[in-house]
Amino acid sequence: MNETEFRTEDLPAGERFEAWEELLSHAHAPMHQTTEFAADFRAHVRLIELGEVVVWPAQWPHLTFHRTPRLIRQSDPEHCHLSLCMSGNAVAQWQRSEAAYHAYDFHVTDTSIPYDIMTDPRTPITMIGVEVPKTLLGLPWGRAQQIVGRGLSGREGVGALLAQFLTGVTGDTSVYRPADGQRLAWVLSDLVTALFAQALEAEGELAPEARTRTLALEVKSFIRRNLRDADLTPSSVAAARNISRGHLHRLFQAEGTTVAAFIRDQRLEAARRDLTDPGQSGTPIHAIAARWGFRDHATFTRTFRSAYGVTPRDYRHAPVLAGPAAAPAE
Template sequence: MQTHPSGSVSGPLTSTYYSVDALPAARRRGYWREALSRTFGAVDVAVPDEVRSGTIRTAVLGRVQAVTVESEPQFARRTERLIACADNDDFVVVKLLSRGGARVEQDSRDNAVRAGQLFVYDMARPIRLALPEPFQTKSLVLPRAVLGLDESDISRITALPLGSESPIGGILSPFLAQLVDAAETCPEPVGELIARNVVDLLTVLADEQRGADTTDSPNGARVLLTRIRAFIDGNLTDPDLTPELVARAHHVSVRHLHKLFESEGVTVSRWIQRRRLEECRRTLARRDAADSTIAGIAHRWGFTSASHFSRVFRAAYGQSPVDWKNSATAGWSGRSRPKAPLGRAAGRAV
């Protein structure tokens, strides 16, 4: 983690800790304003003449930044002029107000936010944010490309206080807080995927509070697909896991289930097989798998036929399960652990 206690803010934004606590009083105000702008983009920040305390902690989740801020009262605005002068601030902020109160204004909305509520703002459009008392916030700073949302999708959820009034809201606030707190130790691909799922759930929550029907909306479909993928991951060891079983568990037709997976470029059955292969490959490469049989590992992850497993494994990864396991065993014995073959199946692991 980079630490900047010296009064100058420099270098690329990675995992970083900013604090004014150890600085001379005369240098705190300028340092704090610069740290906020470096973290959240160019903003005009009004802070007390005498800044007594303030910390910013950031961590990287792939292309996403997780940020915790604790500070005294402040007021920030992002104007058309600042937006026009910015080089690359095309991102959206999802913010949980953990402590204190706030007021946020964007897209013709002006709303009060209380502790425990979430809100979203878009750095590509003017915004005003007032935090009139000591506060703590936990935020995800997401490039627009990560969201998969168009301009109209984003504008529907900006500056709306979103809380625990629904089951999704009750889950989302503590989930985002835990994600931000654990960001430094979270693997990047996993962290970015979780961050995107947070935004999907947030969008559905916003639709619910606006009285919109989310059943057939693109955002509702994304959330349903996320739940289905999680269900599949939790049931890979069941040899009877089929598209029919998955559809029944989520109260949708098999046809609708296949339509959801069109965006993945793969059928439901192929997705299940791919995930099983990935788990088998990981298990075969583990040190404690040295005494396990190929057939035993295949059966553990839901394959009913060892010969079928060997065929699909070779087709996906370009080598047999035995060769992969042997190379892994050799790696544990002193040589480097095997790298994933170039011929592995395409697609995201969840």
């Protein structure tokens, strides 16, 4: 994976807007852009290339985007574009349809269709853009295209899972290796496809591999949200997701682990973070253990020592260890 960062403030004021137009037209597709801030344009974007998929978190002041039929004839990358609005508001228009977008809404455009998008002139907008080649989607584009112009929420269901993935993958890219880019692109394409299929009530049309990978992500997200529940077990996870225990175990076997090991490791990591948090230095270790679902303090101490090589107490008071740690052994 490759990442490029661009800040308009790094250029003379008179060159900023033109450079921004060129960069964004390259990241997405050629567009005409207008703004009253062109004389001193202040914006920021990071281009993160995950194989054929590009993710670009960005922030900018009021802008209007125009993708015209002429620009489409000149250049069309044949991409499906999603924007996750993090803050601010925008209105998009396609021919006779119009949709408004607010925080944690997704909006979808097709680089082959003319559109106009105007962001709120009162506040800057912060968003995460995603460029996915139509050929990578697990639905025929003629079917998936019906999503354009429809409101999709990033606050619930598969939309929340996709929003969580995007904020996570763009938060700190230094933790990823170059080879991770293509794997992340597959996951992202699967999540986009699953979101479209859910909105179109077309889950049955997904390829089996895409359904399996999406279900595994949903299960992991459910587990992370419920780590504090001491009764969280493989059986309760399977029941909550309405799948058999055998199906659940096969999801994790494909990744070389087990459901119980994943739950244990996520709890250990959450407890480890609390132990290194200066704001929780006065919280007893047994309370931290109980917070993350460990019923018995002795079991927590033994499990923690097996994973990290030291007891929780020694870990908390060893400055050299009070930082990022390797993932616990499975």
